[in-house]
Amino acid sequence: MPSSRKIGQEIAAHGIMSVAVRECHIFNLCVHPHHQRRRLGRQMLRHLLELLIERKAETAFLEVRDSNAAARALYAAGEVKQIPLARRTRRSSASPSTLDSR
Structure with a gap:
């Protein structure tokens, strides 16, 4: 489920998520x-969280x-909690995080 924000004719931010079960x-x-440093990331995250609540997602x-x-920093300022990962499966050095929509 894609979502985007435009400034003029240019896409300034976008998000992609999936909701199931x-x-x-x-x-x-x-x-x-x-367009960074203008709170668009925060706005997009808030928008995605609103969508997941509409679709009855809990996490x-x-x-x-x-x-x-x-x-x-964006996620730390919001309702985001980091969860441990048993082992890294990618070489990307990504850290999983979870958002609690309640």
């Missing part, structure tokens, strides 16, 4: 470099690369 998986949340999962300080 009361679980949401946020696959992508991106803000174009020219959302996402992965964040350890090197992505801006994303980690």
